[in-house]
Amino acid sequence: MTYNSYYSIEDFSVYVPSSKADVPMVAEWIREKGFEFPHQEVEKFLNEYRFNLVPVEEDKSLEEMIEQACIPILDRQEISGEKIDRIIFVKTSQVSWHEQNLFRNLRNQYQCIKEASFVALGQHNCATVHYALNLARNIFTVEEKTEQILLVTADKAFHPVLRKIPDSLNGDSSSAILLSRSGKNHRIIDVINFLDGSTFNGVNSDPKDIYWFNATYYFSLRQIILSILKKNQLSIENIKVIYGSNVNYSTWYKLSKMLDCNIEKFYTETIPSVGHLYCTDIIYNIKHSLNKDILKPGDLYLALTIGLGGSYGCSLHEY
Known part of the structure; x- marks a missing residue:
């Protein structure tokens, strides 16, 4: 394709x-x-x-x-x-x-x-x-x-x-x-951002709002993935790997169950060795995986981030 x-x-x-x-x-x-x-x-x-x-x-x-x-x-x-x-x-x-x-x-x-x-x-x-x-x-x-x-x-x-x-x-x-603009490697096909302002004040937000955010952000992650797939006429089966930020392992495990896919589709290998690297996570993880020949030419992958304050991002790439 x-x-x-x-x-x-x-x-x-x-x-x-x-x-x-x-x-x-x-x-x-x-x-x-x-x-x-x-x-x-x-x-x-x-x-x-x-x-x-x-x-x-x-x-x-x-x-x-x-x-x-x-x-x-x-x-x-x-x-x-x-x-x-x-x-x-x-x-x-x-x-x-x-x-x-x-x-x-x-x-x-x-x-x-x-x-x-x-x-x-x-x-x-x-x-x-x-x-x-x-x-x-x-x-x-x-x-x-x-x-x-x-x-x-x-x-x-x-x-x-x-x-x-x-x-x-x-x-x-x-x-x-x-x-x-004219490159051919790691082409960025689409980018979607979503903002839930309920915890706009980050760690200083009302504890009740933070509790609600922590209990429901999985649904927002699921929705932003499904949105970018639908927009580009794809299914989760078309995606080789999902590079999420290293928020923690349990987040991606729960999300894999919600998407009905194997946890192995999520690249979680670096969480124990480096933890959460703020905004560097997805770049580090993509680069880290290149040494393992996980991606082949033509493979599609997603990069996924979440930020305190209710910010979400998802991008679709072709290797």
């Missing part, structure tokens, strides 16, 4: 710190700061959610983490002589409230991005990466001269309490993907 696509992912790069902390250690850090992480909850994170380790950046600043992810792609761009027209920066934590320019050194070093315009997104938490993919599609649609966009994600927990959100354990990471 052949699809028309506005753009594709032409290059990947991911940075994950080598230093890691296990669940009991993270729980102890959080308790030392006066916040709760009960021992019975530690057991739940280990056994039901299947978290084990999360990467912790001990030395590099967020700017340096971004550089680690971007440099491999920018080096290849310098060799090819092709310029990058735009940079979209995706974050979850509020890291850019001050005057720091996180891309200043890279722009000074690399000719290919010296004239690139810049935009930062973060309002949809860990689903923001799908809003960025949608923004990139719109840019390619209305700007005929735009050929390449660099999408960058990066997050570093600046306080131990940020390593835990309801049902997830978070690790530091950064990533970069090069989006191309």
